[in-house]
Amino acid sequence: MRDAVENILTFDAAATTAARRDDPRALTLRDVSLTVGDKALVHGANLTLNAEGITMIMGPNGAGKSLLLKLAHGLTPATGGQVLWGDTPLDDTARRTQAMVFQKPVVLRRSVAANVDFALRARGIRDAARRDALLDHVGLLGHARQPARLLSGGEQQRLALARALALKPKVMLLDEPTASLDPASVLKIEEIVQEAHSAGTKIIFVTHDPGQAGRLADDIVFVHRGRVHEHGPADLFLSRPETQEARDFLQGRIVV
Structure with a gap:
């Protein structure tokens, strides 16, 4: 069953590497902004994420973390700047290679198995063995x-x-995805995410929890008041953040 699950989770990444600019898992934001009415919610974000690794986006409540994630995926269209995956501007083709999971899970009014079947059939796939292997994988x-x-x-x-x-x-x-969950559920979800990463999936994960970032992150993006303040290796950010805002956040002193 383990081999079957690995096969189910793994896409063909043989032709992609973190060093290639055209790798569709690599994200670039160029002066990306979001303005609603006369209010700027995201200010000229510039960011480059490698195709591999687990990137955590951190910041206080209301900092713009979720908005940045939605802008990257195209769920919320940017009002300025450019989002690129690999060397290609964000489009429907890029979105079809991605999946987004929200803080509050959205489940259909049908059985657990039928929820997974729905996702598969949306791509023209009918595969009960694949569905059952996935359900077994997540317990x-x-x-x-x-x-x-x-x-x-x-x-x-x-x-x-x-x-x-x-x-x-x-x-x-x-x-x-682990907000408000009990510790056992948090660790199970982290395990599933790590296994997806090991199978070749790029992970971009919003959290406000430094402990979780320490367990999972390869690199951390720190967002405050709609601006990207820092981006760097997780161990350096958590031990020696560069900006006062990040230091205040990690020490629980930040004012939103």
Whole structure:
């Protein structure tokens, strides 16, 4: 079963490397901004993320972390600047290679198995073995015939991850997927995310938890008041942040 799951999670990354600018898992933001009415929510964000690794986006509540993630995915269109995946501007083709998981999981009013089937059939795939392997991978095979809405919060989030992984995404974007979950659920979701990363998926993960960042992150983007203040290796950011805003955030002193 382990080999089957690895095959299900792994896309063909043989032709891509972190060093190649045209790798579709590499993200570049060029002066990306978002203005609603007369209010600027994201200010000229410039950012380059490698095609590999787990990138964590951190910052206080209301800093613009989730907005930055949605701009990168195109769920929220930028009002200025350019979003590129590889060397190509964001388009429907790029979005189809990605999957996004939200803080509050969205589940359909049908069985657990049917939720995964829906994601597969949206891509023209009918594969019960693949569905069951994914449900087993996230620890939900025993709940396959149960209504999805009867699952606990942590179980619903694992179902959302199974649905995302069903599409073998090259990039997975996660918006605080462990917020408000119990410690056991948090660790299970982190394990699933790490396994997806090991299979070749680029992970971009929003969190406000330095402990979680320490466990998962290769690099960290720090956002405050709609601006990207820092981006660098996780160990350096967590031990020696460059900006006063980041130091205040990590020490619990930041004022939003």
